[in-house]
């Protein structure tokens with residue numbers, strides 16, 4: 001059993017998170033329930049920040065709020081002195097509702113609407129990460145009409161893609177995101193931005209992938225960017241004050257995953273950037289990163305109640321829980337793997353191999369295949385670990401299943417930060433039958 005952060009098994013044999021017995025949390029808040037270990041999020045945030053501080057590098061660690069965006073999480077990011085990456089009007093609205101300082105918000109997205117850009121400018125968002133020519137022109141015209149100035153980064157695709165243990169360099173980066181660095185698009189965008197009196201180009205951004213376990217991809221990306229920056233310095237006297245190398249730092253979901261400690265990614269990235277800056281006689285840029293998963297992923301645990309079970313003789317045993325792809329779509333979408341234990345009988349030895357099914361009307365709604373557990377029964381409590389990133393964030397109402405609540409656990413205290421959806425919530429946006437008849 002691999003336990004993260006403050007998670008431990010107490011003397012009743014129950015899983016504890018943040019000093020709280022998960023059996024009691026399930027009784028109090030019901031299941032399914034997302035529980036976050038707040039101290040672990042703080043530890044991860046401090047880990048990133050301290051590495052930059054130790055190496056004396058000016059930096060911004062921007063929490064990629066797409067991983068888990070709620071008012072409480074945004075406030076926690078603020079408390080820890082992080083910046084914030086948002087990718088939509090909704091994430092921006094959440095950040096503003098949490099009173100996150102707008103100057104530390106970075107606004108991403110490959111198809112920001114006019115309304116979203118206006119909203120960002122109106123609230124003084126610190127940096128807009130411009131993705132394409134359409135957006136650059138739209139932003140320029142909004143700035144002119146509203147007489148607003150803004151700071152931007154250009155998102156570039158350096159021709160590097162990284163996934164877990166591998167990275168590949170692709171000649172022509174085939175991606176919906178960003179300006180291609182090699183085919184002249186990025187250079188054209190840079191020239192357009194430099195001409196603008198309303199837009200201040202701070203530098204470049206790239207993001208090479210997610211759940212990455214090695215630094216090689218980041219290092220190749222940094223090299224490619226610096227080669228281009230060197231050309232631009234000579235031709236246009238442009239120097240990138242900021243270099244944002246995105247997020248993507250991997251975490252351990254199961255014992256197949258071997259991520260580096262967060263500090264290692266940062267140290268190696270900084271060393272490479274420093275080496276490149278020295279090599280090309282440039283000033284060391286400010287380095288920004290955007291971790292999402294690695295800040296919140298292993299701090300989240302989902303608690304489920306086991307209901308029905310089904311034995312397929314000589315094939316497998318299914319146990320079904322009261323949630324599934326509606327609260328965690330990652331196994332169905334990416335064949336993502338998770339570990340789990342019986343939270344109410346955590347010390348009992350494993351006796352059988354079972355597969356954990358969700359309750360949605362979809363054969364692919366399986367949370368975990370072939371996991372060893374003690375002999376379980378209905379009403380046992382199943383804890384699935386590492387659901388903190390892209391769990392609640394990608395939750396949905398398939399089969400009109402209400403989304404579970406979110407509880408923050410820290411130092412023996414629980415805080416309900418998102419309440420459970422109700423059936424009334426589910427029909428709230430429907431036009432009522434009466435309205436339909438009247439129309």
Ligand SMILES: Cc1ncc(COP(=O)(O)O)c(C=O)c1O
Pocket residue numbers: 064067085108207209210211246247248249290291292293294389
């Ligand atoms: C631009 C950008 N920044 C940051 C992230 C966060 O990635 P992760 O959660 O893997 O750290 C993503 C998602 O992959 C992204 O697209």
Ligand SMILES: N[C@@H](CCCC[NH3+])C(=O)O
Pocket residue numbers: 066210330389390
């Ligand atoms: N949603 C993905 C990651 C997407 C990263 C955002 N660009 C996941 O659950 O792993």
